[in-house]
Amino acid sequence: MSGTFVGMPAFPTAAREALADTQLRRNLAHATHTIRDKRARVVAEVEDWEDLRLAGAGVKEAALRDLATHLETLEASLVRAGATVHWARDAEEACAIVADVARRHGADEVVKVKSMATQEIGLNEALEAEGIAAWETDLAELIVQLGDDLPSHILVPAIHRNRAEIREIFRRRMADVGRAAPDDLSDEPGVLAGAAREHLREKFLRAKVAVSGANFAVADTGTLVVVESEGNGRMCLTLPEVLVSVVGIEKVVATWSDLDPMLRLLPRSSTGERMNPYTSTWTGVTPGDGPQEVHVVLLDNGRTRALADEVGRQALRCIRCSACLNVCPVYERVGGHAYGSVYPGPIGAILNPLLRGVSDEQTASLPYASSLCGACFEVCPVRIDIPSVLVDQRAAVVDSHRGDRVPKAEAAAMKAAAWTFADARRLRWAERASGLAGRVLGRFSRTTLPGGRAAAGRLPGPGAGWTGARDLPAPPAESFREWWDRTDGGQDGDRR
Amino acid sequence: MKVALQVTCVNDAMFPDTGKAVVRLLRRLGVDVDFPGAQTCCGQPMVNTGYLDEAVPVVRTFVDAFAGYDAIVTPSGSCAGSARHQHSIVAERSGDPALVAAVAETAPRTYELTEFLVDVLGVTDVGAYFPHRVTYHPTCHSLRMLGVGDRPRRLLEAVRGIELVELPQATECCGFGGTFALKNADTSVAMGADKARHVRDTGAEVLVAGDNSCLMHIGGMLSRQRAGVRVMHLAEILAATEVSEGETGGPAVGARAAGA
Ligand code: SF4
Numbered sequence: 001m002s003g004t005f006v007g008m009p010a011f012p013t014a015a016r017e018a019l020a021d022t023q024l025r026r027n028l029a030h031a032t033h034t035i036r037d038k039r040a041r042v043v044a045e046v047e048d049w050e051d052l053r054l055a056g057a058g059v060k061e062a063a064l065r066d067l068a069t070h071l072e073t074l075e076a077s078l079v080r081a082g083a084t085v086h087w088a089r090d091a092e093e094a095c096a097i098v099a100d101v102a103r104r105h106g107a108d109e110v111v112k113v114k115s116m117a118t119q120e121i122g123l124n125e126a127l128e129a130e131g132i133a134a135w136e137t138d139l140a141e142l143i144v145q146l147g148d149d150l151p152s153h154i155l156v157p158a159i160h161r162n163r164a165e166i167r168e169i170f171r172r173r174m175a176d177v178g179r180a181a182p183d184d185l186s187d188e189p190g191v192l193a194g195a196a197r198e199h200l201r202e203k204f205l206r207a208k209v210a211v212s213g214a215n216f217a218v219a220d221t222g223t224l225v226v227v228e229s230e231g232n233g234r235m236c237l238t239l240p241e242v243l244v245s246v247v248g249i250e251k252v253v254a255t256w257s258d259l260d261p262m263l264r265l266l267p268r269s270s271t272g273e274r275m276n277p278y279t280s281t282w283t284g285v286t287p288g289d290g291p292q293e294v295h296v297v298l299l300d301n302g303r304t305r306a307l308a309d310e311v312g313r314q315a316l317r318c319i320r321c322s323a324c325l326n327v328c329p330v331y332e333r334v335g336g337h338a339y340g341s342v343y344p345g346p347i348g349a350i351l352n353p354l355l356r357g358v359s360d361e362q363t364a365s366l367p368y369a370s371s372l373c374g375a376c377f378e379v380c381p382v383r384i385d386i387p388s389v390l391v392d393q394r395a396a397v398v399d400s401h402r403g404d405r406v407p408k409a410e411a412a413a414m415k416a417a418a419w420t421f422a423d424a425r426r427l428r429w430a431e432r433a434s435g436l437a438g439r440v441l442g443r444f445s446r447t448t449l450p451g452g453r454a455a456a457g458r459l460p461g462p463g464a465g466w467t468g469a470r471d472l473p474a475p476p477a478e479s480f481r482e483w484w485d486r487t488d489g490g491q492d493g494d495r496r
Numbered sequence: 497m498k499v500a501l502q503v504t505c506v507n508d509a510m511f512p513d514t515g516k517a518v519v520r521l522l523r524r525l526g527v528d529v530d531f532p533g534a535q536t537c538c539g540q541p542m543v544n545t546g547y548l549d550e551a552v553p554v555v556r557t558f559v560d561a562f563a564g565y566d567a568i569v570t571p572s573g574s575c576a577g578s579a580r581h582q583h584s585i586v587a588e589r590s591g592d593p594a595l596v597a598a599v600a601e602t603a604p605r606t607y608e609l610t611e612f613l614v615d616v617l618g619v620t621d622v623g624a625y626f627p628h629r630v631t632y633h634p635t636c637h638s639l640r641m642l643g644v645g646d647r648p649r650r651l652l653e654a655v656r657g658i659e660l661v662e663l664p665q666a667t668e669c670c671g672f673g674g675t676f677a678l679k680n681a682d683t684s685v686a687m688g689a690d691k692a693r694h695v696r697d698t699g700a701e702v703l704v705a706g707d708n709s710c711l712m713h714i715g716g717m718l719s720r721q722r723a724g725v726r727v728m729h730l731a732e733i734l735a736a737t738e739v740s741e742g743e744t745g746g747p748a749v750g751a752r753a754a755g756a
Contacts, residue, residue, distance in 0.1 A: 371673025374640035394546030470716030
């Protein structure tokens with residue numbers, strides 16, 4: 001699936017369906033506001049937050065500027081520490097590498113630490129096709145997996161579910177794949193977590209192979225870092241004999257001390273915690289302790305494409321904290337599924353087109369899934385100027401259609417507007433025409449705006465997009481420039 | 497100081513009263529404001545929809561119209577943001593060094609109205625009188641792109657007779673977003689519906705903001721809901737005085753503009 005949900009319609013259509021789901025809207029509004037407020041509180045505690053953001057952006061920017069060198073250093077460090085390094089150009093190659101490792105160990109199941117990279121490449125589906133079951137062990141991922149659902153948030157993939165729905169999923173599905181939920185399961189968060197813990201424990205103790213991603217990869221030491229909140233990650237990273245980690249090439253940082261700003265920025269931005277509960281680091285193989293066979297799959301899958309984009313490359317700084325999702329007014333209302341990708345929200349709206357290009361309609365609709373309000377840029381811990389990248393990606397979409405034999409109606413309209421705006425005389429004619437329309441509307445309109453101005457109610461045709469839910473003020477009989485000319489800039493005593 | 501009004505295409509064609517209010521207000525404060533007739537639009541509709549080539553002639557018209565002015569004042573946070581932050585992108589794209597140079601002249605001289613009042617003129621009390629219950633929506637581009645901060649609030653607080661009430665979740669986007677309002681109309685309306693609900697909750701008679709395009713969206717929803725709340729541009733409140741209130745029985749926005 002390579003990061004795209006199969007058969008997903010373009011954003012406006014998917015959003016319309018999501019907006020009609022009242023339960024979803026309630027769940028999302030509640031959850032995003034809760035995390036948003038929590039983040040705002042803990043960020044406000046840090047006096048030098050803006051400096052920290054600059055430092056975080058600087059660490060990632062420096063790593064990206066010299067990516068090839070850092071990756072080679074990382075590979076050498078990993079090999080020195082006893083790990084096996086694989087390079088994967090795309091999703092298919094990466095999945096094949098993981099499947100091959102599992103097969104060599106005769107494993108028909110693997111346990112997984114929550115990882116965006118493995119979701120991006122559709123690893124679970126690829127393993128399933130090979131007859132290998134991949135068990136998600138993060139609570140929210142477990143809910144999504146058991147519910148045969150799709151993730152809708154980077155950090156809290158089941159954000160669209162409330163606890164009553166989760167109880168139902170556990171009761172109906174747990175028994176099919178392992179230990180059943182207890183008969184007296186309630187919808188208390190503690191009870192639900194307890195059921196998940198019992199269910200997962202069997203899997204942790206049985207699995208021979210674990211699969212993870214990594215939040216950071218330190219080049220000079222060869223250390224991988226996983227940041228999580230439930231301890232499930234630590235179980236996966238320490239109990240099985242074999243560990244395979246799929247790591248996007250943009251996860252590399254140069255040195256161990258580069259982790260300092262990152263590990264301070266991440267928890268406050270993502271979960272609104274001051275410090276992250278479980279931060280695991282491992283450097284290749286430690287004899288007699290933990291996995292004795294360690295693989296690292298370094299994944300491109302469009303990242304070098306994004307890196308080549310001068311404006312868009314900053315998106316590779318992303319540390320997947322999801323702060324931008326939680327503050328996004330669009331995400332808050334439509335949720336993650338409408339973006340049709342494991343990367344939803346503002347970062348998804350730029351990252352998907354950067355990784356894949358804008359040739360398909362669904363991806364091309366994503367840069368437009370924003371009102372450009374700028375709330376995402378304000379919270380992003382690594383200062384990704386998402387609004388500017390959105391606009392730049394819109395230009396990429398438009399440019400990709402410049403050769404079309406039949407131009408889109410929008411392109412024709414923009415050309416006409418540009419022609420009108422290129423010369424004030426043309427604009428004056430257009431305003432006279434609209435003033436005339438305003439007079440007609442003023443005479444026949446049966447809608448009056450509060451304050452007394454005539455307005456258009458529901459209009460047919462192209463006006464329907466606006467007037468379906470919004471009255472439209474009738475154009476005034478006289479434009480500002482005509483007033484200025486007629487009254488000599490208001491000096492002729494005509495105050496109005 | 498040579499001061500030009502960039503009225504914006506939306507105000508020129510749809511909300512001339514806002515332009516007139518800026519003229520009245522600035523004259524009252526002793527500023528001899530000019531309206532260069534060659535101006536049209538800042539180019540934002542094209543840029544934000546991705547039509548950068550199409551924006552080139554529009555930006556060219558802008559820099560030609562406003563060449564030689566010390567300050568370009570606009571009653572729109574969005575258009576000021578476009579001139580300051582996006583014109584350079586368009587100019588770079590054109591590959592014309594003359595346009596790049598011209599933008600470098602006009603961009604830093606473009607002020608959103610409240611910036612001009614507070615930072616350049618150094619006033620917060622503009623001598624306005626507006627005895628109504630008002631709530632203020634800080635539009636996204638004023639707030640986040642320009643960082644106008646509390647300037648509009650300070651100006652409003654100094655208005656005599658005004659009853660200013662806090663808008664809940666004020667900093668959240670109203671959902672207008674330019675062509676977003678049409679391309680993603682359903683999401684835009686969902687956002688606008690929540691904004692309208694918060695406005696209604698304040699019990700205000702008037703919703704004020706520094707951008708008529710956002711007000712056209714929120715106001716259009718409030719009107720459709722028959723909420724009984726009118727929308728006004730900040731400039732019109734700041735331009736109102738005891739005299740204008742007495743004469744017109746309240747400066748109704750565009751009341752006589754159409755069909756009169
Ligand atoms: S873009 Fe920034 S705010 Fe959004 S997930 Fe990435 S790091 Fe976090």
